[in-house]
Amino acid sequence: MILEKKKAFNEFAAAKGLRSTRQRDIILDFFLSTHQHVSVEELYLKIKASHPGIGHATVYRTLKLFTEAGLAREILLHDGQTRYEHALAGEHHDHLVCTGCNAIIEFEDETIEKLQKEIAARHGFMIRRHKLEIYGLCALCRAPR
Amino acid sequence: MILEKKKAFNEFAAAKGLRSTRQRDIILDFFLSTHQHVSVEELYLKIKASHPGIGHATVYRTLKLFTEAGLAREILLHDGQTRYEHALAGEHHDHLVCTGCNAIIEFEDETIEKLQKEIAARHGFMIRRHKLEIYGLCALCRAPR
DNA sequence: TATGCCTTTGATTTTCAATTTCAATTACGC
DNA sequence: GCGTAATTGAAATTGAAAATCAAAGGCATA
Ligand SMILES: [Mn+2]
Ligand SMILES: [Mn+2]
Ligand SMILES: [Zn+2]
Ligand SMILES: [Zn+2]
Numbered sequence: 001m002i003l004e005k006k007k008a009f010n011e012f013a014a015a016k017g018l019r020s021t022r023q024r025d026i027i028l029d030f031f032l033s034t035h036q037h038v039s040v041e042e043l044y045l046k047i048k049a050s051h052p053g054i055g056h057a058t059v060y061r062t063l064k065l066f067t068e069a070g071l072a073r074e075i076l077l078h079d080g081q082t083r084y085e086h087a088l089a090g091e092h093h094d095h096l097v098c099t100g101c102n103a104i105i106e107f108e109d110e111t112i113e114k115l116q117k118e119i120a121a122r123h124g125f126m127i128r129r130h131k132l133e134i135y136g137l138c139a140l141c142r143a144p145r
Numbered sequence: 146m147i148l149e150k151k152k153a154f155n156e157f158a159a160a161k162g163l164r165s166t167r168q169r170d171i172i173l174d175f176f177l178s179t180h181q182h183v184s185v186e187e188l189y190l191k192i193k194a195s196h197p198g199i200g201h202a203t204v205y206r207t208l209k210l211f212t213e214a215g216l217a218r219e220i221l222l223h224d225g226q227t228r229y230e231h232a233l234a235g236e237h238h239d240h241l242v243c244t245g246c247n248a249i250i251e252f253e254d255e256t257i258e259k260l261q262k263e264i265a266a267r268h269g270f271m272i273r274r275h276k277l278e279i280y281g282l283c284a285l286c287r288a289p290r
Numbered sequence: 291t292a293t294g295c296c297t298t299t300g301a302t303t304t305t306c307a308a309t310t311t312c313a314a315t316t317a318c319g320c
Numbered sequence: 321g322c323g324t325a326a327t328t329g330a331a332a333t334t335g336a337a338a339a340t341c342a343a344a345g346g347c348a349t350a
Contacts, residue, residue: 018348019297022174041336055300060337078221080308080336095271101236105268112260124284125241132277134261139269164317164326186307200329205308225307225337 002032005071005086026051028064031072031084037104039081077133089104094132100141147177150216150231157214171196172207174197176217176229182249184226222278245286 009028013020029037030047044059063084066072073087077097092113096105112132122129154173158165175192176183189204208229210252211217218232222242241250257277265272 012216017297021298021346023299047204057302057338058298059299060299075147076223082336088274096265096268098270105204105270107264107268109260109264112257116277117256117258119254120241120279120281121285123241123252123303125250125279125288126282127279128244128281128285130277132275133266133277134270134272136265136273137188137271142271162326166327168318168328198329202309202330203328206328227307 005032008068009069009071012065014031018065023054023058023067024062026054027059028066031063031066032086036085036106037075037083039083041081043084072086076131078135094134096134096136096138098138098141099135100137102141103138105138150177154214154216157210163210168199168203169210170208171199172204173211173216176211178210178233181230181251182220182228183229184231186226188229201265221276223280239279241279241281241283243283243286244280245282248283248285250283 006028009024010020012018015026018024026047027043030043034043034046040056040060040063042064044054044056045062047054063072067084067087069076070089071087072084073093075083075085077083077095093106093108094112096101096107097106116130119125149159151173154169156167157163158169163169171192172188175188181193185205185208188208189199189201192199192204208217211231212219212229215234216232217229220228220230220240222228222240233260238251238253241252243249261275264270264271
């Protein structure tokens with residue numbers, strides 16, 4: 001799993017003529033061992049604890065590379081912080097976002113996906129991507145105390 | 146229509162103990178006579194042409210008030226600019242966004258709305274709001290030349 | 291292993307939307 | 321009209337993200 005992703009990035013890097021650097025290896029290791037939907041700042045701070053030399057800019061740049069390579073996906077929720085999640089080829093899902101505890105629940109609904117395509121077709125619109133985010137309170141945050 | 150909205154805002158302002166100011170009247174007039182999905186900067190520039198004294202901060206603040214009053218709705222698309230659209234009580238719709246010409250097509254789909262509620266219920270999640278944005282190319286932008 | 295090119299890095303600066311600050315102005319109940 | 325508290329707007333500040341650029345480092349070649 002993790003090895004496959006590393007391999008995938010190495011292939012992407014090779015194809016693009018990118019150099020192999022210590023920083024990119026470290027950032028990839030941290031990203032792969034991180035929970036879903038990590039913000040750049042969160043990841044940067046985690047890395048900085050054991051690798052103080054690594055800079056903000058490199059983390060930003062490298063996450064964009066991972067996205068280009070297909071390992072990561074950018075998620076823009078309503079808090080002004082870009083987050084990244086692990087991307088699996090061909091996989092797609094949407095998000096329930098708890099505004100109480102910031103938990104994120106993933107879901108996928110084939111019918112919704114199909115209806116979106118029908119709506120687009122009806123308007124002669126060609127879909128490139130979409131985002132469906134449902135904001136509210138998760139079961140835990142709804143519970144009294 | 147426009148008068149109803151002005152009345153609605155006046156009632157909101159009265160209930161909240163807000164004062165009636167020339168600036169708020171002007172900004173409301175401009176907002177109500179503007180096409181859908183206007184950005185703050187766009188609206189500010191339009192107003193400035195005939196009312197140079199009105200400041201950025203006031204436009205930002207006032208649009209937030211309109212939102213609170215239920216006349217406007219904040220729309221955050223993927224271009225880093227907050228937009229506002231006219232809100233009608235009880236009405237909801239989602240957006241097809243053309244990345245070619247920035248056109249925005251509105252749509253509503255009862256089945257999608259229902260499915261969202263089912264998904265939320267399945268996770269014990271209480272929905273407060275949601276956003277569904279479909280990005281791609283509109284019919285005109287797809288057409289050759 | 292050494293050379294040299296050219297990519298990458300990271301401290302710093304810049305950008306840009308949006309918010310905050312605060313002194314001056316203004317609305318409005320009395 | 322008076323006094324007070326809300327409002328305004330120029331300017332400063334914020335915060336995320338991108339850009340800058342000199343120094344460091346990867347890598348093809350000899
Ligand atoms: Mn996800
Ligand atoms: Mn709309
Ligand atoms: Zn929660
Ligand atoms: Zn278009």
